[in-house]
Amino acid sequence: MKSIQLSQVTKSFGVHDVIRPLDLEIEAGQFTVFVGPSGCGKSTLLRLIAGLEETTAGQIDIGGRDVTRLPPVDRDVAMVFQSYALYPHMSVGENIAFGLKIAGMPKAERVAKARETAATLKLEGLFDRKPKALSGGQRQRVAIGRAIVKNPSIFLFDEPLSNLDAELRVQMRQELVRLHQEVKATMIYVTHDQVEAMTMAEKIVVLRAGEIEQVGSPLELYENPRNMFVAGFIGSPKMNFLKGQVVACDNEAREISLDAFEGRKIQVSAKRGVGPLAVGQSVKVGVRPQHFQVDPDGPLSVTTSTIEALGNLTYLYADMGSDQLLCVETRGPGFRVGDALRLSVNPAEALIFDETGLRV
Amino acid sequence: MLHTNRFGNLKYVLPALLVYTAFVLLPIIASIVLGFTEWGGIGMPKFVGLANYAALLSDPMFFKALRNTAVLMIFYVALPLCIGLALAAAISHIRPGERMALRMLYFMPYVMPSAVLGIIWRWLYNPIFGPLNQVLRAAGLGALALPWLGDFNFALPAVGMVATWYYVGFCMAIFMAGLQRIDASLFEAASLEGASGQQTFRYVTLPSLLPEIRIVLLLTIIASIKSYDLIFTMTRGGPANETLVSNLYMYQLGFELNRYGYASAVAVIGAIFILVVNGIVHRFLPTDGDSA
Amino acid sequence: MNTRKPADQLMRAVLWLFAILTVAPFALLVLTSLKSREDLLAGAFVLPARPHFENYVSAWVDGLFGTYFLNSVIVVVPVIVLSVVLGTLCGFAFAFLKLPGKPLLFGMLLVGMMVPTEAFIIPLYYEFRWLGLINTYWALILPQVGMSIPFVTLFMTSAMRQLPKDLVDAAVADGASPFRVLRYVIVPLLGPAASTMTLFLFIWTWNEFMIPLILVQDDARRTLPIGMLFFQGKYTIDIPILTAGAVITLLPIIIVYFFFQRKFIQGLTAGAVK
Ligand SMILES: Nc1ncnc2c1ncn2[C@@H]1O[C@H](COP(=O)(O)OP(=O)(O)OP(=O)(O)O)[C@@H](O)[C@H]1O
Ligand SMILES: [Mg+2]
Numbered sequence: 034m035k036s037i038q039l040s041q042v043t044k045s046f047g048v049h050d051v052i053r054p055l056d057l058e059i060e061a062g063q064f065t066v067f068v069g070p071s072g073c074g075k076s077t078l079l080r081l082i083a084g085l086e087e088t089t090a091g092q093i094d095i096g097g098r099d100v101t102r103l104p105p106v107d108r109d110v111a112m113v114f115q116s117y118a119l120y121p122h123m124s125v126g127e128n129i130a131f132g133l134k135i136a137g138m139p140k141a142e143r144v145a146k147a148r149e150t151a152a153t154l155k156l157e158g159l160f161d162r163k164p165k166a167l168s169g170g171q172r173q174r175v176a177i178g179r180a181i182v183k184n185p186s187i188f189l190f191d192e193p194l195s196n197l198d199a200e201l202r203v204q205m206r207q208e209l210v211r212l213h214q215e216v217k218a219t220m221i222y223v224t225h226d227q228v229e230a231m232t233m234a235e236k237i238v239v240l241r242a243g244e245i246e247q248v249g250s251p252l253e254l255y256e257n258p259r260n261m262f263v264a265g266f267i268g269s270p271k272m273n274f275l276k277g278q279v280v281a282c283d284n285e286a287r288e289i290s291l292d293a294f295e296g297r298k299i300q301v302s303a304k305r306g307v308g309p310l311a312v313g314q315s316v317k318v319g320v321r322p323q324h325f326q327v328d329p330d331g332p333l334s335v336t337t338s339t340i341e342a343l344g345n346l347t348y349l350y351a352d353m354g355s356d357q358l359l360c361v362e363t364r365g366p367g368f369r370v371g372d373a374l375r376l377s378v379n380p381a382e383a384l385i386f387d388e389t390g391l392r393v
Numbered sequence: 394m395l396h397t398n399r400f401g402n403l404k405y406v407l408p409a410l411l412v413y414t415a416f417v418l419l420p421i422i423a424s425i426v427l428g429f430t431e432w433g434g435i436g437m438p439k440f441v442g443l444a445n446y447a448a449l450l451s452d453p454m455f456f457k458a459l460r461n462t463a464v465l466m467i468f469y470v471a472l473p474l475c476i477g478l479a480l481a482a483a484i485s486h487i488r489p490g491e492r493m494a495l496r497m498l499y500f501m502p503y504v505m506p507s508a509v510l511g512i513i514w515r516w517l518y519n520p521i522f523g524p525l526n527q528v529l530r531a532a533g534l535g536a537l538a539l540p541w542l543g544d545f546n547f548a549l550p551a552v553g554m555v556a557t558w559y560y561v562g563f564c565m566a567i568f569m570a571g572l573q574r575i576d577a578s579l580f581e582a583a584s585l586e587g588a589s590g591q592q593t594f595r596y597v598t599l600p601s602l603l604p605e606i607r608i609v610l611l612l613t614i615i616a617s618i619k620s621y622d623l624i625f626t627m628t629r630g631g632p633a634n635e636t637l638v639s640n641l642y643m644y645q646l647g648f649e650l651n652r653y654g655y656a657s658a659v660a661v662i663g664a665i666f667i668l669v670v671n672g673i674v675h676r677f678l679p680t681d682g683d684s685a
Numbered sequence: 686m687n688t689r690k691p692a693d694q695l696m697r698a699v700l701w702l703f704a705i706l707t708v709a710p711f712a713l714l715v716l717t718s719l720k721s722r723e724d725l726l727a728g729a730f731v732l733p734a735r736p737h738f739e740n741y742v743s744a745w746v747d748g749l750f751g752t753y754f755l756n757s758v759i760v761v762v763p764v765i766v767l768s769v770v771l772g773t774l775c776g777f778a779f780a781f782l783k784l785p786g787k788p789l790l791f792g793m794l795l796v797g798m799m800v801p802t803e804a805f806i807i808p809l810y811y812e813f814r815w816l817g818l819i820n821t822y823w824a825l826i827l828p829q830v831g832m833s834i835p836f837v838t839l840f841m842t843s844a845m846r847q848l849p850k851d852l853v854d855a856a857v858a859d860g861a862s863p864f865r866v867l868r869y870v871i872v873p874l875l876g877p878a879a880s881t882m883t884l885f886l887f888i889w890t891w892n893e894f895m896i897p898l899i900l901v902q903d904d905a906r907r908t909l910p911i912g913m914l915f916f917q918g919k920y921t922i923d924i925p926i927l928t929a930g931a932v933i934t935l936l937p938i939i940i941v942y943f944f945f946q947r948k949f950i951q952g953l954t955a956g957a958v959k
Contacts (some may be wrong), residue, residue: 104857105858106858111858114854116851131861135865137857180854402783405777405782406779406784408775409774410775411792411833412834413831415812415831417828418793418796419808420808420812421805423805423808443927447902480700480703483699483700487700496950497899498704499703499704499713500946500949500950501708501942502707504939504949505892506891506892506938507892508914509934517713517778522725522924523729563953566954570954595689621894622894626914640803648899660807661929664804669798671799675751
């Protein structure tokens with residue numbers, strides 16, 4: 034269990050800056066998730082921490098010790114790869130014990146340790162099999178076993194579940210959370226799946242184009258996104274963004290006229306405002322699907338174009354022109370495609386963003 | 394893999410590079426240097442500048458060798474290319490098992506030592522008891538039973554035919570692999586549009602095979618410039634230099650006449666030709682669909 | 686494909702005819718090697734009264750083909766081992782490690798791939814005279830290894846680059862030094878590439894002509910192709926024994942070819958297209 038601190042860490046491949054100067058602190062024992070769209074540098078950041086890539090600039094401390102120039106083996110970390118990276122020519126047992134063998138542990142001892150690890154992962158029966166003869170979930174467990182056996186202070190996972198089917202993914206998610214509670218190590222988990230991030234993380238780091246957009250607990254990010262990117266990235270279905278102008282604002286409430294609704298006005302509570310706002314300013318109003326109400330007296334009129342009925346919930350989609358779909362969460366049946374509906378917005382939940390995307 | 398000393402990593406390449414440098418790279422450099430000297434094999438080479446190259450320009454033997462190579466290209470390049478292409482196209486209609494058996498037979502000469510093949514063909518071509526002339530006589534074509542390798546007009550084509558025999562299977566195998574690479578739906582589309590077999594070949598097959606044609610051209614042209622083993626063992630350049638090629642000339646100049654400087658100049662010219670061909674083929678023929 | 690079945694059948698017959706003509710010289714070779722000199726006079730295509738296996742004994746013993754054969758083996762084996770080992774080490778560094786002046790080193794190797802042996806055989810001859818190694822196995826082995834190294838290196842580099850990169854990273858994360866990554870993770874996965882390379886090196890070395898022709902003049906050190914060339918000069922036309930020698934020379938290649946023909950043809954043609 035060790036803390037990690039990144040100070041002004043930078044990575045470029047040639048002229049291509051993949052990680053911009055970046056500061057981040059991860060507390061000991063925390064389960065941290067890096068999320069962000071594909072290509073934003075999540076894996077690169079993880080590999081920098083692991084020591085598989087060299088930093089271009091900046092410093093990495095693990096457990097208070099500068100490890101910037103140390104090889105992976107001296108950083109007390111273990112990594113689980115997306116492809117599992119099991120050695121195809123070694124059996125499950127040999128795969129798990131390989132790190133110990135390299136470390137010079139005598140054969141009897143390391144086999145015993147590998148067996149013990151395999152047992153905790155319910156892999157006893159497969160100890161002598163080659164990876165080729167395993168299912169996806171079993172391979173995943175071997176990959177995790179290979180990390181556990183080294184008893185590292187820090188676990189690094191790079192999208193470890195993305196090759197599994199949905200059901201297995203949910204199961205493995207819970208197993209990993211349980212593992213975290215048992216071994217009490219610091220864990221960093223990379224994913225581009227925000228559901229995974231929300232369900233597993235104690236702390237989420239949202240990355241975009243090599244920069245940190247926001248750091249916080251899942252709920253913090255959900256409730257208080259710093260900008261449109263985070264607001265749109267966290268939460269499913271996505272938050273709706275409606276373009277408009279500020280008509281009036283005071284300390285209590287803000288009134289916005291919405292372009293897509295012929296200038297109809299909605300009220301937004303100022304309680305969740307974080308910055309100054311001026312009358313006439315162009316803004317975007319962010320409303321999560323569940324913060325609309327179907328309301329015969331509502332100011333916004335839409336026509337449903339698609340319906341997704343999930344049983345407990347129903348998502349209504351309305352075509353807003355220019356490729357934008359408005360998503361509304363409701364309950365119960367009784368909606369049909371082509372229905373004209375009126376909606377109102379829960380004023381306490383809507384968020385306002387300025388033209389640069391920053392929350393105001 | 395990081396954190397390893399980049400100079401320390403040299404230990405992985407040094408043994409290989411040392412052997413390579415000592416027995417390939419240095420001799421290549423020495424050859425270039427030697428080309429600017431006059432040297433009989435003993436004492437110090439005498440620097441003569443470009444004199445060797447100037448002398449080559451007016452050396453009838455050298456031009457004879459170049460002319461022979463040009464003629465040989467018909468047999469090294471043109472015939473294997475055309476026959477190989479035709480065979481590959483024809484063979485694609487045959488079911489796979491049989492196709493592989495045929496390919497194995499056609500390809501066989503290519504894995505054999507060409508020096509030994511030269512010796513074998515010398516015997517096959519033997520004017521008196523060689524099997525070839527026996528066949529011709531038995532077929533009533535006694536007039537055609539020539540002293541092949543000793544004939545001023547036929548020695549070069551006779552040598553060339555052996556090269557064709559050697560390279561046809563190789564070219565065919567490359568084209569067969571190329572045909573497999575081509576999307577089958579392309580042929581189906583062509584046949585739907587009512588293209589005849591010939592039209593399909595002209596407008597679909599041939600353009601799709603451009604990468605393979607390029608590589609066959611490259612390899613066979615280089616082989617024709619390098620040609621040495623076969624000719625050395627079949628004719629040694631005779632009769633009367635009718636089958637002399639530049640590498641053979643280099644051998645004679647160096648190891649028979651001890652004119653090592655001049656011989657090196659011939660060798661260098663040959664290597665330059667090869668580099669130039671490499672450059673031309675890579676630059677001017679369209680790559681079209683990466684086959685590599 | 687089409688309905689023109691008879692035409693297809695005709696084409697098939699023609700293809701087989703040409704195929705048989707292509708390998709006819711080899712069949713004729715074997716046939717002749719089993720004849721006595723008297724049998725020869727009856728015509729090239731006439732079967733001998735009985736097979737004269739003693740031709741092979743004569744070729745092996747009196748024709749020194751036994752010696753040549755042994756020499757070929759003594760040269761081929763170390764060439765393969767040295768080339769594969771050195772080329773693999775070198776290819777590993779090119780594929781995964783940082784090296785000073787990597788592009789330059791790579792360019793250096795490419796030179797050797799393009800320049801034919803003939804272009805540097807004269808300095809090579811004098812180099813070996815200077816080393817006092819003319820007429821030794823070293824003269825046959827070392828230049829052959831030197832010429833093979835660029836091919837093996839490039840081939841191994843590209844084979845290693847095709848391995849999943851995560852495997853190497855995983856081993857590094859497991860604490861393996863570069864050499865151990867090579868030893869425990871990469872080498873065990875390179876079996877197919879190494880066997881292809883072994884086949885090629887076998888053929889190239891077994892068939893090599895220029896190097897043994899120039900660097901060795903002692904009959905006791907000659908390899909099969911050169912031995913055959915000089916046998917032909919030594920005895921005026923003892924065709925049955927000459928052909929028996931040729932069969933001895935070609936047989937190992939034919940056997941290897943029959944067993945690995947698929948790998949061979951694919952390797953040689955794919956290698957060419959690259
Ligand atoms: N070795 C490399 N050389 C050059 N560019 C690289 C290298 N590795 C990564 N990149 C680039 O760095 C950027 C970030 O890559 P990275 O793999 O970290 O993304 P990611 O966030 O993990 O994406 P994904 O979700 O698709 O895995 C990408 O644009 C990628 O092309
Ligand atoms: Mg990634």
